[in-house]
Amino acid sequence: MVTTWAVYGLAAAAGAAALRWLQVRLRLSRAKHPSLAGHAKMSRRIAKLVPYYAYDADTFFASDGAPEGVAMRRRAAFERLGRELRERSPRSVAAGEELESGVSDVQFTNHYRVPFQYREIVRRTLKLGAVVEESAGTRIKDCDGQWSYDLTGSYGVNLLGYDFYKECIDAGAEHARRLGPVLGAYHPLIADNVRRLKQISGLDEVSFHMSGTEAVMQAVRLAQYHTRRSHVVVFCGAYHGWWDGVQPGVGNPRKISDVYMLRDLSRATLAVLRTRSDIACVLVNPLQALHPNSGAPGDGALVDSSRTARFDRAAYARWLETLREVCTARGIVLIFDEVFVGFRLARGGAQEYFGVRADLVTYGKTLGGGLPVGVLCGEHRYMKRFRDEQPADVCFARGTFNSHPYVLGAMHEFLRRLDEPAVRATYDGLEARWNARAARLNARLEAANLPVRVANLVSIWTIVYTRPSRYNWMFQYYLRLHGLALSWVGSGRLIFSHNYGDEDYEAVVERFVAAASAMDADGWWWGDASLTNRAIRRRILRELIAASFRSRARVGGEAGAAINPPA
Ligand SMILES: Cc1ncc(COP(=O)(O)O)c(C=O)c1O
Numbered sequence: 200m201v202t203t204w205a206v207y208g209l210a211a212a213a214g215a216a217a218l219r220w221l222q223v224r225l226r227l228s229r230a231k232h233p234s235l236a237g238h239a240k241m242s243r244r245i246a247k248l249v250p251y252y253a254y255d256a257d258t259f260f261a262s263d264g265a266p267e268g269v270a271m272r273r274r275a276a277f278e279r280l281g282r283e284l285r286e287r288s289p290r291s292v293a294a295g296e297e298l299e300s301g302v303s304d305v306q307f308t309n310h311y312r313v314p315f316q317y318r319e320i321v322r323r324t325l326k327l328g329a330v331v332e333e334s335a336g337t338r339i340k341d342c343d344g345q346w347s348y349d350l351t352g353s354y355g356v357n358l359l360g361y362d363f364y365k366e367c368i369d370a371g372a373e374h375a376r377r378l379g380p381v382l383g384a385y386h387p388l389i390a391d392n393v394r395r396l397k398q399i400s401g402l403d404e405v406s407f408h409m410s411g412t413e414a415v416m417q418a419v420r421l422a423q424y425h426t427r428r429s430h431v432v433v434f435c436g437a438y439h440g441w442w443d444g445v446q447p448g449v450g451n452p453r454k455i456s457d458v459y460m461l462r463d464l465s466r467a468t469l470a471v472l473r474t475r476s477d478i479a480c481v482l483v484n485p486l487q488a489l490h491p492n493s494g495a496p497g498d499g500a501l502v503d504s505s506r507t508a509r510f511d512r513a514a515y516a517r518w519l520e521t522l523r524e525v526c527t528a529r530g531i532v533l534i535f536d537e538v539f540v541g542f543r544l545a546r547g548g549a550q551e552y553f554g555v556r557a558d559l560v561t562y563g564k565t566l567g568g569g570l571p572v573g574v575l576c577g578e579h580r581y582m583k584r585f586r587d588e589q590p591a592d593v594c595f596a597r598g599t600f601n602s603h604p605y606v607l608g609a610m611h612e613f614l615r616r617l618d619e620p621a622v623r624a625t626y627d628g629l630e631a632r633w634n635a636r637a638a639r640l641n642a643r644l645e646a647a648n649l650p651v652r653v654a655n656l657v658s659i660w661t662i663v664y665t666r667p668s669r670y671n672w673m674f675q676y677y678l679r680l681h682g683l684a685l686s687w688v689g690s691g692r693l694i695f696s697h698n699y700g701d702e703d704y705e706a707v708v709e710r711f712v713a714a715a716s717a718m719d720a721d722g723w724w725w726g727d728a729s730l731t732n733r734a735i736r737r738r739i740l741r742e743l744i745a746a747s748f749r750s751r752a753r754v755g756g757e758a759g760a761a762i763n764p765p766a
Pocket residue numbers: 354410411412413415438439440441484536537538539540563564572573
């Protein structure tokens with residue numbers, strides 16, 4: 200009898216444990232974004248199944264089912280555009296082509312500017328330069344003397360105008376010249392940099408690194424060390440550098456088992472944070488406020504018009520406040536990764552702008568005054584790299600060039616100038632100015648009945664498309680031809696420097712509208728009632744399935760060959 204009761208008891212305990220496990224697992228599943236981007240492991244598996252195929256010349260111009268007349272108009276425009284791009288900058292294009300075989304980065308970016316089905320024909324015809332020679336004001340000049348307004352922002356480094364950074368670098372080198380590249384011992388300027396960084400971040404200590412990626416690595420490592428917990432929470436779509444410890448999805452071949460990629464702005468995520476005991480830290484990249492739960496909007500993935508972006512400052516601030524409360528209550532380290540947005544939204548960065556304090560904050564990009572850098576600021580209790588009671592249990596961090604005198608010099612100039620009245624003035628009315636600029640451009644686009652709009656987080660913009668289309672990625676080429684320099688992600692991210700005066704900005708507006716009008720006139724935005732985003736995605740899915748069958752059926756064929764070889 201006693202044995203029977205013991206068995207019942209054990210079974211009940213096992214059942215309860217299984218139920219609890221299931222509940223915890225379900226809670227985690229609910230906190231994942233339903234899109235593929237929210238499921239790192241699955242997206243990696245699916246990425247491996249996507250077969251390559253390419254459109255032939257006929258399909259290329261009518262992949263949306265456009266009538267023949269429209270396809271012919273597009274084809275003529277495409278040839279003309281290719282000619283004009285080459286004629287505008289022949290030397291720059293030739294220099295870029297030469298680089299492609301030797302610089303893997305150029306090869307990669309050239310392959311991922313447009314959805315892969317169009318890639319071959321685009322690469323043959325629409326050639327872009329990859330080399331520039333000069334910058335001044337808000338513009339950059341290629342090897343052919345062609346000046347373009349810079350909307351690349353140099354990945355976000357260029358906050359105050361290239362001339363500002365040239366001065367920081369020159370003055371910084373002047374500070375460092377007598378010492379030269381002595382490492383290990385510090386240049387005396389470090390003390391002033393630390394003082395200013397502590398004041399800006401409101402935190403106790405600083406560590407210097409060579410890139411934003413490394414600053415993030417150190418932040419995560421310290422959080423794990425001090426909490427003695429294993430897992431890192433990152434939000435779906437957020438970029439934190441290319442360290443695989445924060446990149447669990449496509450792009451990183453290493454299997455990552457200590458990252459929870461959860462939904463941004465979600466109660467389900469809060470429920471996970473409130474109940475799990477293995478979470479060391481939550482990483483926030485405030486740039487996600489512009490496009491929560493989706494990644495950097497590159498044109499290589501712009502297969503339809505479903506890209507969305509909309510920034511709601513109050514809602515995001517409330518979300519950060521709640522995160523702060525939950526992290527405090529649960530002993531989770533809250534890390535703001537301000538490598539991109541730091542100094543751009545406000546002098547005190549995202550912490551000041553959203554009115555929420557973090558335990559650790561990373562900075563980089565612009566902070567180096569034009570030179571490469573990453574910085575971590577944090578509370579003493581999290582920055583400490585050893586334990587008084589366990590002297591052998593340390594948290595290692597190094598990096599040969601971590602406080603290079605020249606970088607410290609340029610950073611010093613950046614931080615010093617940040618407090619000069621002229622630079623301080625650039626923060627006055629900052630948000631209202633950029634919002635008004637975006638609104639003005641949108642009004643012009645609407646008045647011209649063009650299916651393009653912009654959304655912005657202060658001076659970081661993204662282009663969205665209002666009518667279903669398969670050809671939005673073509674817009675990047677029209678913009679470039681009209682003298683607007685874009686980064687390789689194309690129309691997904693425009694980064695303005697804050698030295699854009701009204702006159703320069705108006706010139707950008709004129710070019711932008713002219714580029715959109717030209718693209719419209721060339722027929723790329725043709726559409727009828729059957730062309731919906733859903734229909735586009737379905738068609739692509741059918742093509743993928745067919746291509747997949749074909750590539751399996753091909754025995755001994757050339758791996759990855761085009762199903763419709765380009766003409
Ligand atoms: C938010 C954020 N964190 C980290 C990084 C990585 O910085 P770095 O490219 O200097 O390694 C970036 C770079 O874009 C970033 O935007």
